[in-house]
Amino acid sequence: MAQQQEKLERVEVTGSSVRRIDAESALPVLVMKREDIERSGATSTVDLLRRVTAVQGATGEAAAVGGSSYGFSGVSIHNIGETRTLVLLNGHRLSQFGGQTLTGYAAGFDLNAIPVSAIERVEVLTDGASALYGADAIAGVVNFITKRDMSTGDVTVGISKPSAGAEEKRFSISKGFGDISADGYNLMVSYAHDERTQLLSLDRSYGKTGKIQFSHQGKRYQFKHFSVSPIPANATGDSDNLFSPHLKATGSCPEKTFRITEGADDYCGYDYVGDLEIYPERKRDSAFATFTKRLGDHEFFADLLWSKTQQVSRIAPVPGGILITAGSALHDKYLKPWGVTGNSVAYYRLFDLGKRVNNDTAKFLDLAVGMRGVYAGWDYNTSFTHSKSDVAGVTSGYPGDKAVAGLLGSGLLDPFVGPGQQSEAANKGIAAIHYKGYFDGGTAQLTPADLRGSRELMELPAGPMLLGVGVNLSKEDFESKPSLFAQGLLSDPVAGTVATKPEDRDQRFGDASAKPAFAVGRKSRGAFAELVIPVFKGFELGTALRYDHFSDFGSATTVKESFRWTPMPSLLIRGSLGTGYHAPTVSQLSSPLQSYGVTSDRYSCSEDTASARELKKMADSLGVLCQPGSRQYDQMAGGNPDLKPEKSRQATLGVRFEPNKALTLGADLWWVGISNAFGQLPEQLVFGAPATYASSWGTQKNVGTGLTYLAFKADNRNLGKSFHNGLDLDFAARMKLPVGDWTSQLTATYMIRERQQQLKNGPYYSAIGDYDAALGSVTFRTSGRWTNTLKAGAWVHSLGINFKSGFKDQEKTVEVLDASDKPTGATEKIRLNVGYFVTADWQTAYTLGKSFVFTAGVLNLFDKEPPLSISTSGNSRGQQFGYDARYYDPRDRTIYLNATYKF
Template identity: 60%
Template sequence: MFQETVIFRAVRTLCTGGVVAAASLLSQSAMAQDTQAGEAPLQRVEVTGSSIKRIAAEGALPVTILTADAIRASGATSVTDLVKNLSSAQGSTGETGSVGGSTFGFSGISVHNVGETRTLVLLNGKRLAQFGGQTLTGFAAGFDLNSIPISAIERVELLTDGASALYGADAIAGVVNFITKHDTTKGDVTIGYSSPKDGAREKRISATKGFGNVDEDGYNVVLTFGHDERTKLASVDRSFANTGKVQFSANGKRYQKQQFSASPIPANATDDLGQLISPYQRTNGSCPEKTFRVIEPYNDGSGLADDYCGYDFTKDLEIYPERKRDNFMASATFKIAGHEVFSDVLLSRSKQVSRIAPVPGAISIDAGSALHTKYLLPLGITGDSTAYYRLFDMGQRTSNDTAEFASVVVGTRGNAAGWDYNATYNFSESRVKGSIAGYPGAIAVGKLTSSGLLDPFVGPGQQSAAAQQAIKDATYSGYWDGGTSRLQTINLNGSRELMRLAGGGLMLGVGANINREEFSSKPSLFAQGALADPAAGVLCGGTSGLECDQRFGDAASSLPYSASRTSKGVFGELIAPVLKQLELGAALRVDDFSDFGNATTAKASFKWTPAPALLIRGSVGNGFHAPTVPQVNARQTGYGVTSEKYTCTPALQAIATSLNAVCQSGNRQYDQLAGGNRDLKPEKSRQATLGFRYEPFNALTLGADLWHVQIRDSFGQLTEQLVFANPANFPGSWGVNTDVGTGKTYLAFLANNQNLGKSYATGVDVDVSVRYRSPIGLLTSQLNVTQMLREQIQLERDGAYYSAIGNFAELGTVTFRTRGQLATTLKTGNWANTLTVNFRSGYRDQETSVEVLDNAGNVTGQEDIRMKVGFFSTLDWQTVWTPRESWALTAGVLNLLDKNPPFVPSTSGSGRGQQFGYDDRYYDSRGRTLYVNASYRF
């Protein structure tokens, strides 16, 4: 009967997780041979995706295992870096998304780009609380990988087939199970250092020690601690990210793309026709420092154009944020009366600091005022004006985010009345606190201007001493927003053999669980718009009669709320080896949600071994995914601005008029609103897999798993591009927002949560391993590839279908058609050298408006283009030296050739920060990175 050997699992581990030392492969190969020869019996263990304890090699579902050796040898310094190299992981959020975005440093994982919210993350098979900083749209409604110390991980099991009966029907994309170190007395101390050029340098230390043997001493305790720190990386330290003004060639032409803000220093202002001009440029004939001239014709047929100085905010970004992390984990097991009582405790804290350009915003300049008379009247501007200004003297806007996570699991396991049982209670909580600096209130800035202290038309550092002090006094520094997510779960499950069949024992697994989810949104008084003087903390409204202020530049208030849900579930699972060559499986689960009623889901699977070297397997099932608590219950609030600029067309003007609002003049970004939706329906899915494993001889292993996921009533928001293209077709997608700084009520885009429609995704995960014992050592080469075959997604119910495969357009993201890794290791004595090729296919970038240049570099017009981003690959090198069993020294280079990310001119997209010139969601800006790790084991 075909069994997936241990060496084959190690090979697949290498393919998905990075690099596996050849020494590990040799030892595991010997272990597999001994087991197959009958010298050591295979033990039954819990395998991700099933409630039944069974031999790991027997699984009928596609589970990839990353061993501790694979993790150490991968060069990954964190769980985040580890999983982002998996070929089957696409669409995950990284730390750089915090640059200009409200991510609070969240890092998640999405399997096959089906979604982070549909990918279930477990710790030792237990659910964990979702991120406390998740948004009301569902972003970051997953587990923050920064909370798990990589030093505590024994192995990672990745199930790429979803809707598990054991864990819950909501794991539509798959399950990632982090298994920590248990039942060991070994100790390990590791120190490491990573050094990219000019920034993002990292130092780390971790220690693990186990005490006691469960069988001999009746107890075991394992303690793990990890600490790491990383410095910032500034945009100006990378040639591909240091400016918002880039000239490039494509399609046989020369182009220019300018990424900028219309709020510079000195300020731009509107003239009597509503056009944006630069008083500084009109007076001096050139734009000031850190800006460039921008000419934007209106596309409404009026013949008008904005002619102003755009601020190059890209130069002020820190594209990799500072970070400090501390993790502690304790696992204890005690043997009492033949049963095990155990507990796992995880405590973690991540602190991240990200900085972007000084705050921009709008200031009203009334006709007849001193500023108007001095700067605007000489230019022929006679009416009221609005100045678009950047408070440069207040310094960079800074986000200082802290994410704390705690998890406690207590339980008992063992055998009773012929049942292998496991009963647990687990409590987990994610607390997120986001503090800010460099922000004033909009009314406070207006008062500075009207008092005559603040002059928005002078350059950096040119304010009077009194104005500088007033700016300092108006600066808010402190807590801004955050939240708490809590999960409590009681689980009881067991398995046993019911009877003997022709192929073995008929196995039954049953279980039940109760979950209690809670979420609290905790905006500060400033974020709620409840302060008259944010810097001093003075309350507004009520008996005070003081006007409430909001944040300058993105005035919007959010209200606190709390909500919860309870869910209960029961499940049963059967594994029936009807023949020695054929095993069938079936599972049924029933869930009851306090807010969404009942759901019944099922799964069927098979495993067939027609020949000793060939295994064929498959499964089919359905899933049920309720929206998050915030997606349903959050109050409507300001949600930033649109990613693109839009002109006030007659259709937009009609919408604005109907809402008694002002339509933005010229090409402007619009305020965005969002809120929960109590009418949301759950997502429902169907999944299927079909795969094989073939090992014709010991030196070659082949495998492939075809997978398919289809979802209906998917959660999301109508895209701004769709709504702005046809404003009248979406009357429910509009609202208003009042800017307290100018007092004007503007038309706003309303992006509430909705059930959008259906989606389909199909692909294949392929792995190939070749092993050869050469005269100089053992040579292994492993290839792992995920190939996307189909993706179709609706942006509205009964609407057209779109695909992101090789296409950055309507969906605001890219799904790479091909993504993979090829690793080759040579083991010679106590040395192991590995060369790894990481690769992904190209795509067509989003359509972008650029300027056309002539041979002399002059702008001759504008053109909409779609760039082709080519195939991209990087090389990693690693050397491992183990002079003795207790010592190991690992040195390597990531991105060996220091290859820059490909240039992309697009500027929008779901989850993107403010970086320009490359897409930080897909490419690492750190460049060539040297690292070294030294480990002492005892």
């Protein structure tokens, strides 16, 4: 569990600044060695960390499906947050993601940047705010230790094949040159490439449609998840009610839609779920090199990591609103016969343009150079690092809003006909306004320099007192790089013509964007000192003090106290107390107010509910319109210069017991309290009580129709306090059997308590086993993994059991069905019980001679499908429906094969 730095038996433990012979520290550190990584069956760093039971609640690849995440995948320890979990590479900090947003979303490290083939081991510190790396590691630290000091080489090829879609092919090669002891130097280089195909929603029975029928507590129900923008279009009547001219004319809804009746609204909802690719297409390349040169008692080192991830996600064709003026040919033909006398808005899906496609590229570069060794009795390490994440999003399937209105005004576009029924001239006009190209992106950079050292300070009766000290300087920069189209500055997005007058500016159809470009940065410096004091034999105390100064926040001082007690050789008792400090990102502070997509869920002003009536009153008070029907609302967001840093307190108490070499047991109780927690008010909370959150409302003008609607402001705030505590457990047993060596290991996390405020001095909410609308997420009460391995000669067999507890789903209003599954006209509010989920993974590896290793395995051996969930909103969810893609993998049973040649 520690990082070997030299031939002496002195090691550096993640979470501490002192180098010592004994690697077992006062802080809880979980270690995954290379053999554990290989037996997990994980083909990426993202999948690898999902197998760590203390990890939950991070953004995954599913968020890219309609979520504009640029493929970001983070890590969150104990669901405390990926922005509060510090990720290191060989002990040094890494740049945040270049595609992060102004709300702090994706403001962590993108795990896709580190190839799993280059990792020697992973150390997960589940206690926060270490003095060594920074006080912002409130949830904990994940330290990736790469291969180094090797002269051998290996080549691995592999494939993974689910039942349909998401097939992977991969290749990696590593080679070392030189030996530090014999040659005085070592160079290790590694390259990896992998590709994955997309997975269609239609290839999964549980995720292919937004219309689901199910049983709950002995009754049958139906729920519909849809868009109000179908093809042919819906339209507004004189009373702002929403109706379908096609439905009125034919008596039925068109293909890919179903009928929706809500109050005065009677229209056809578009089943966009069937158009999704629920697991995105991806291609990754990465290269890593590490060089070490011995110079007497010193070593020069240089580490270089480069990676490029390209991800393509496809969703349904673009929807949007089109103004149909009274007296126009379209109005007289399609709307006037149904009593519409005034202007109307047609809610239409530009199906003939094809699917919306996000082609995102994330590049990452990290260079670390430095010296380490022994000088004047000090073990020292000094380094300079430059880390950069560059993200670019290329889109297609989007026209300009004004461009669509212009095509309508020309008489060519008819939004009330079905797919493929436009005239040839209209199809040419649609193709002419199709924007394909760069839309948005950003660059994040981190440039730190640090010097740290440790030594034995004095000899005490119980052993040497150890001292660790260090200083660091850092510069952090972020630049948001929206295109001129994304900034809303073009009059003709396809031609790239800059608008000379504000009223000529066009925005993206159906998803207004007027995002200004900006660049911000900060500088910081820090210093720390740590003492490890042996009080009496078997008992030592640790104390650490850290000082940080930020150019935009001033200074902060944090502390860490710990103890380590071994009353007998087989028993270790340890504990810690500490404080932390987490500054908002530079964009959370300084970015201007701007468009920020749309809400994840749909809301209605026309329903006969208190919240709908309040929503209508809020729109009226601002002199704007409610969205007709059940629709997503425009969002706005911006920086908040008054945002205060988060402050934390944390504590751990743990025990490790090893009565003999065949048995190990461990338990660590942890607690984290955070004040001034920053974030955004969840949309479900605000739309549930619009008048209570009056400051969360704004307005947004649709440049195509000229109409102004109510908009939700997801602005950055200090939300209040949050408290989290739980228990991490591990058990390992080893035994020699007649057939071979058997090892059994169980790791589990049990969440005891969670309380979070969404307003300062407001009520507390908990997501443990409960999809709480105020939090927009779920915390699993229990998660674990039980792995059994049998080594028998050249064969190694492993069986892993993954388990997580169930939860109560988001409350939804559903239709009641009769015995023949026909709607009765009645509705009920229900909360599904999402059940306990267990999957099994099998792997067999065979070593042929000294050079070849062949591995075959099956993930999700019994093809367990994700449980039914009808939630439709939440943090980093994506557009998938029928299951919750944040928590369950839709790849289902996956067979994989790997072949490795060592040389």
